[in-house]
Amino acid sequence: MKYRNLGSTGISVSEIGIGCEGFAGKTDEEILEFINLMELEGVNCIDLYTPNPQVRKGLAKAIKHRREKFILQSHLCSIWENGQYLRTRNIAKVKSGFETMLKELDTDYIDIGMIHYVDSISDLDTILNGPIIEYTKELKEQGKIKCIGMSSHNPVVAQKAVETGIIKVLMFSVNPCYDLQPADEDVEQLWNPEKYNKQLLNMDKDRQNLYETCEKLEVGITVMKAFGGGDLLNSKYSPAKVSLTPIQCIHYALTRPAVASIMCGARSIEELKESIYYENANNEEKDYASTLASFPKISWEGHCMYCGHCAPCPKGIDVASVTKFLNLVKAQGEIPETVREHYKVLPHKAVECIACGACEKRCPFKVEIRKNMREAKDVFGE
Numbered sequence: 001m002k003y004r005n006l007g008s009t010g011i012s013v014s015e016i017g018i019g020c021e022g023f024a025g026k027t028d029e030e031i032l033e034f035i036n037l038m039e040l041e042g043v044n045c046i047d048l049y050t051p052n053p054q055v056r057k058g059l060a061k062a063i064k065h066r067r068e069k070f071i072l073q074s075h076l077c078s079i080w081e082n083g084q085y086l087r088t089r090n091i092a093k094v095k096s097g098f099e100t101m102l103k104e105l106d107t108d109y110i111d112i113g114m115i116h117y118v119d120s121i122s123d124l125d126t127i128l129n130g131p132i133i134e135y136t137k138e139l140k141e142q143g144k145i146k147c148i149g150m151s152s153h154n155p156v157v158a159q160k161a162v163e164t165g166i167i168k169v170l171m172f173s174v175n176p177c178y179d180l181q182p183a184d185e186d187v188e189q190l191w192n193p194e195k196y197n198k199q200l201l202n203m204d205k206d207r208q209n210l211y212e213t214c215e216k217l218e219v220g221i222t223v224m225k226a227f228g229g230g231d232l233l234n235s236k237y238s239p240a241k242v243s244l245t246p247i248q249c250i251h252y253a254l255t256r257p258a259v260a261s262i263m264c265g266a267r268s269i270e271e272l273k274e275s276i277y278y279e280n281a282n283n284e285e286k287d288y289a290s291t292l293a294s295f296p297k298i299s300w301e302g303h304c305m306y307c308g309h310c311a312p313c314p315k316g317i318d319v320a321s322v323t324k325f326l327n328l329v330k331a332q333g334e335i336p337e338t339v340r341e342h343y344k345v346l347p348h349k350a351v352e353c354i355a356c357g358a359c360e361k362r363c364p365f366k367v368e369i370r371k372n373m374r375e376a377k378d379v380f381g382e
């Protein structure tokens with residue numbers, strides 16, 4: 001298992017994480033089986049959006065003597081009322097919900113205290129200018145949460161949140177279909193078939209800005225909906241009418257800037273194993289470029305998707321990484337120190353490009369790679 005830094009939090013998370021919604025209805029023994037496999041395979045990051053007491057208690061028993069081995073991303077403002085999940089902004093309910101969470105999880109701290117599901121600017125304003133953010137900061141000062149996060153499906157809202165400097169972890173919905181769609185306060189609209197009937201061109205600007213801003217501000221992204229709730233794995237349900245594999249979906253999300261871990265849904269041990277297999281998959285299995293290029297009515301022409309399909313370069317240049325760093329510099333109008341450091345450790349730099357053009361022949365998105373290599377050489381000086 002590979003691990004990534006979760007932004008500037010000091011927390012190291014496994015590339016493959018798990019979302020716990022699949023634990024609902026499972027026995028304690030079944031949950032234990034998941035956790036044992038996760039420990040064995042090094043999966044350390046667990047998202048727990050659900051306040052379902054049965055899930056929390058089963059998980060608590062399974063991690064009891066190995067709590068420090070897992071990173072719990074658990075959600076504030078998500079409570080259990082009358083036998084069902086409820087999102088709340090009522091501060092009294094938020095507070096008692098958090099105490100219940102600690103009790104049910106049988107722990108005295110949560111690694112990532114995630115403010116749950118903020119998809120509109122007015123909701124964000126309510127949170128940032130009211131008691132919820134103050135309470136969350138208090139929890140951090142008391143060590144009850146190690147860092148503050150927020151979950152959202154809306155890039156405009158998420159951008160505003162991370163720019164406050166308070167939110168250090170963003171849980172965001174990342175997949176190639178969402179990435180085409182403009183921000184919407186109603187997440188259902190992102191899957192509306194009508195939105196895919198017209199010609200779509202390239203990644204939505206707000207989404208790209210968000211990923212680049214998170215990279216710049218060192219906000220770590222944990223990913224939800226990487227498989228589009230499973231729809232992207234089946235051409236019948238995918239809004240793009242083309243199916244992707246779980247490995248391709250995971251690789252797509254992991255190749256966005258600032259992304260640290262994918263919270264894969266798993267209803268069975270086999271599904272969890274399918275996601276963990278990503279770590280052993282070869283480049284061909286991870287490659288999503290040709291599949292994306294075959295989406296009808298959708299084009300990413302001229303836009304680098306950081307897919308790596310253009311490899312190998314005879315000079316060993318990692319074109320996807322060089323282009324990603326170049327785009328981060330262009331977006332920010334300066335060279336951030338972290339980007340300069342990342343570029344520095346690349347074994348082969350843009351200056352080595354001999355402009356053979358082999359990569360351009362392989363790029364399904366017609367990216368002007370040679371031009372990008374020249375620009376990267378000028379920007380980084382090597």
Ligand code: SF4
Pocket residue numbers: 289303304305306307308309310311319320323362363364365366367369
């Ligand atoms: S240049 Fe093309 S093939 Fe290479 S990483 Fe970018 S999009 Fe993929």
Ligand code: SF4
Pocket residue numbers: 312313314315316317319352353354355356357358359360369370373
């Ligand atoms: S054009 Fe440059 S980056 Fe592309 S394959 Fe040739 S040497 Fe490598």
